[in-house]
Amino acid sequence: MxxxxxxxxxxxxxxxxxxxxxxxxxxxxxxxxxxxxxxxxxxxxxxxxxxxxxxxxxxxxxxxxxxxxxxxxxxxxxxxxxxxxxxxxxxxxxxxxxxxxxxxxxxxxxxxxxxxxxxxxxxxxxxxxxxxxxxxxxxxxxxxxxxxxxxxxxxxxxxxxxxxxxxxxxxxxxxxxxxxxxxxxxxxxxxxxxxxxxxxxxxxxxxxxxVTYERLTRGAQRILWGMVKKIVIADRLNPFVQNVFGGYDVMEGADLLHFDFTAYPGWVVALAAAAFTLQLYAEFSGTMDFALGLGEIFGVHTPENFQRPFFSLSISEFWKRWHITLGTWFRDYVFYPVSMSAPVKKLTTRARKKLGNRFGPLAGGAVALFAVWIFNGLWHGAGWNYIFFGMYHFTLILLGNIADVVMIRFSEKTGFKRDILPVKLFRIFRTALLVVLGELFFRAPTLRQGFSMCGRIFTQFITNQTVSRAAWGVDWKDAFIVGVTAAIMLVVGLLQEKGKGIRERVSEKPVVLRYLFWYAVVLFLVVFGAYGAGYIPVDPMYAEF
Amino acid sequence: MDELLDLLRELDPEVDFENEEALIDDRILDSLTILALIADIEETFDVTVPAVEIVPANFNSAKAMYEMIERLQEEG
Incomplete structure (x- = not known):
């Protein structure tokens, strides 16, 4: 079967x-x-x-x-x-x-x-x-x-x-x-x-x-793009992420030795957390491209689940762009009902009288947000690391909201501009770092290991340990291919941010160029996809949730 | 309607609430601002806004909000 x-x-x-x-x-x-x-x-x-x-x-x-x-x-x-x-x-x-x-x-x-x-x-x-x-x-x-x-x-x-x-x-x-x-x-x-x-x-x-010809081709193009993300990025990164988070075995003579994350210096653990974040994004958004592409072929209206989350200026914005349908579900069926419940409403009104219009709503909002993030953590799985993950994001969003109010006042007083490019880039980078740290706990098999790995990043960033080829699980060619594909993803994302996606742009070109372009994508997938000996495709990461 | 516009301007003086028609869709009003706004609406217009009414269609423009308020007043 x-x-x-x-x-x-x-x-x-x-x-x-x-x-x-x-x-x-x-x-x-x-x-x-x-x-x-x-x-x-x-x-x-x-x-x-x-x-x-x-x-x-x-x-x-x-x-x-x-x-x-x-x-x-x-x-x-x-x-x-x-x-x-x-x-x-x-x-x-x-x-x-x-x-x-x-x-x-x-x-x-x-x-x-x-x-x-x-x-x-x-x-x-x-x-x-x-x-x-x-x-x-x-x-x-x-x-x-x-x-x-x-x-x-x-x-x-x-x-x-x-x-x-x-x-x-x-x-x-x-x-x-x-x-x-x-x-x-x-x-x-x-x-x-x-x-x-x-x-x-x-x-x-x-x-x-x-099925119309247009929907069939557009859907197939999106499926192809999803496959590139999944097979070229997520699967190629899999051995490295598995090794650092789950440990690896090495044969020494007749003995099989097992090593865990303590075999790596902190910077490699940090790199693995970043690699996992990229892997998760590539796998999950790639599967969404697949699902939405297939939906498009059948003429089904399926909601988007991602909107280039790594361009977010804050954690709050990140969650409006990442797993959107889960976020809007919690907003509509947990956040607003909790905020609109009589005791929380009373709290909001009282807090506004004491703290004003900007800080006041945060009190009631915090209660509702707490409910959302407890459920969000639990939804991802029955484990303390997921609950911690939820609480981590709850704290960041709450602090972000408070900091936002402070920054607005600071800007008003000093004339500091928050919307200039260097400040925006700094905020995007900071948000990505915070997300990566959260994903470390998300991926760690236990909360205890999550803390140990996190501790290693901050206390043993550089050590005199050497990381062998077997410990890396991947080589420089893998790193290069992933790097190039991630850069392509970034360019595609930037084009989409500007309001016109890659499919629309290509569809305006002459037919020969169009075919050449999509042929090149197929070739790219076949040549650079991670399959065959040495690679175990990553399981659908969100399927187990 | 003027009372509602005053409430909105107090929340954010920089937004053109009279003409803006995508307050939620364009993320001009976030969920916390909505909470403050609802508290104001309930106090000023003597209505209760249930969670079910918090949908983009009811909050995308001042006009839509006012129509919701009138409907809620009508329903008592």
Whole structure:
């Protein structure tokens, strides 16, 4: 049986992808194309986890029933409100609001419950056992290990946003469970997102439009670019990142010796953190290019997940450009509801009276931000390093907001210009450094190792250790190829920042030049891609979250 | 409407709130400013702005905000 470990898997690229697109193109009727997309998606899911398919089916079923129930209550409310005097309307609304809240809470608990049990039960029981050990109790619970269905963290977010939006009256519930299932399981988005919203994506998905020549070529071009990022950068950096973070083995005589990160001087650890950040970006944004390119071929509107995050002037801006769909999800369903809750609102109002308009909102905002970042850390995984990662970014964003207010006042008083190029470049560099430091903790297998690695950077930056070829895992040729490709990525990013992407620019050139250009990209991928002996492709990094 | 424009100008005197139509989309108003603004709106216009109303469509322009306020007042 085939399994697809990523979209860059040979079986996916040479078999699943061409067959799914080709059959879709041949099918004459919209209905057939819809069914085909659904079958492909379910088959893709089935290949990964067989029986785990039941979880996405259950999730869709809950979403379907929850939506219909909420819709029914809304209809009853609308009927009850007609011809009612204004003064009585408020009480009726309140009564229905309570009922709707209960229904929403029930279905959200079902959706979250599956995720919580499958993803967090092990972490929770482990910590519980640790806690009980502190009090020298002999009782220990067995730590459960569940197989995680592919994309559960992504599709659960999609299901919850649908339920929230129906509850809020922003969406009419859908009676067609097939449409919901396709929205939940659409195979290009299932592995690493993006986290779609029903209002953005569902209609275009269900429309199953015919493939046009323009969409096919544009989609293929984007897929190709995603492959360059993933196969040339992320996979090529993999041996080095693995060695520093996970350790490496060397045969000495008949003995197999294992070395960990302490075999490297601090500067190599820092380099590995930077390499991992680049690898993560190349892998995740490359997979997004793949998903969005494939979506484009099928005529599906998929939201962008990245907007050149390394041009950000602050950490706050970084998170508006990195994994955008997760950020907007937390903004809409955690940040604003927490900020608008009565106690937090009261806090904001009080703080504004005491601290003024600029510092005041930070008090309430901080509470909401804390909630966002705890959830964000936990969403990435059941581990203390992820919680630390969340808290790290929470602290940076909060400090950044305070510093921003101080800097604005400083600029007003002294005439210091923050928007000139040298200052901007300094801010971009500083933001990137802070991101890299955070990613070190993110990648470290444990929080303890994260701290040790961080300590090594600051206390043993230069040592007299020599780093062997086996310890590097890569050679200067790899470094050169990655460097050149990263530079190309930078140029492409700069062009996009100017408002016109590379595909648009190339499409305006004469046909011969266009073909030559894309042929060169394919050649570049084939020649410089990291595959074959010595390379193990990096697993989809966000698929496990 | 003038009252609303006064509130907005107090938050950021440099923005042309009368004509700007992409306050959220162009990131002129960030989420913390929105929190301050909502507190002001609730106090001045005696309405409650629920989280569900905080969508770009309601905050992209002063006009859109005013329409939301009128609707919330209407709903009581």
């Amino acid at each position: 085939i399994t697809f470990s990523s979209y860059f898997d040979t079986a996916f690229l040479v078999l699943f992808l061409p067959v799914s697109v080709a059959v879709y193109m041949i099918l004459p009727r919209q209905n057939l194309r819809r069914v085909w997309l659904l079958l492909c998606s379910l088959f893709f899911f089935w290949c990964d986890g067989k029986g785990l398919l039941v979880f996405i089916l259950l999730s869709t079923l809950f979403m379907h029933h929850g939506g219909l129930w909420l819709g029914k209550l809304q209809n009853e409310l609308d009927a009850a409100l007609t011809d009612l005097p204004k003064e009585e309307k408020k009480a009726v609304r309140e009564r229905f609001k309570k009922r709707k809240r209960l229904v929403l809470a029930f279905f959200i608990a079902l959706e979250l419950g599956m995720l919580a049990v499958l993803k967090y039960a092990g972490f929770f029981v482990n910590n519980l056992n640790g806690l009980m050990g502190l009090f020298s109790s002999g009782t220990r619970f067995i730590v459960p290990h569940f197989l995680l269905p592919m994309g559960i963290s992504f599709y659960t977010m999609q299901a919850m946003s649908y339920l929230f939006d129906v509850y809020r009256g922003k969406l009419a519930p859908d009676t067609n469970i097939g449409r919901l299932l396709l929205y939940m399981s659409f195979f290009p988005n299932i592995m690493e997102g993006p986290i779609c919203r029903w209002s953005d994506t569902a209609e275009s998905l269900w429309n199953a439009e015919r």
